[in-house]
Amino acid sequence: YLAEAMGYASAGIKPPKTATTFELPDVLIEALYADPDLAEAFRALTPGRQRSYVLTLATTKNRDTQVARIARYRGHILAGKGATER
Numbered sequence: 001y002l003a004e005a006m007g008y009a010s011a012g013i014k015p016p017k018t019a020t021t022f023e024l025p026d027v028l029i030e031a032l033y034a035d036p037d038l039a040e041a042f043r044a045l046t047p048g049r050q051r052s053y054v055l056t057l058a059t060t061k062n063r064d065t066q067v068a069r070i071a072r073y074r075g076h077i078l079a080g081k082g083a084t085e086r
Contacts, residue, residue, distance in 0.1 A: 020047065025057045027066040041078045049082035056083040 008014075024032075032039040042050065053073060057066050073083060 020051075022051055022054050024054060025066065027063055028053070028057055028070060031067075031070045035074075038074060038077060041080065045077065045080065045082070049080075049085075052083040053077070 032042055042053075045053075056073070057069060060066055060069070076083065076085065
């Protein structure tokens with residue numbers, strides 16, 4: 001296996017990346033639409049960091065809680081951090 005991996009590396013062959021897509025919650029879409037600075041910062045995040053916010057919002061179904069979480073994480077998003085980063 002090692003020789004095979006070294007052959008791939010020397011030939012510059014990399015495994016194909018699969019594009020993962022996830023659906024943004026409606027409350028997040030509305031918040032991004034209402035706040036252009038937040039939208040720009042959110043788009044600049046890596047896909048993994050974007051996904052962390054989607055998962056954080058998906059853990060609750062209460063719209064008021066989702067809005068509160070977006071407000072709480074606004075500073076993190078503007079700073080380029082994920083939902084679980086300090």
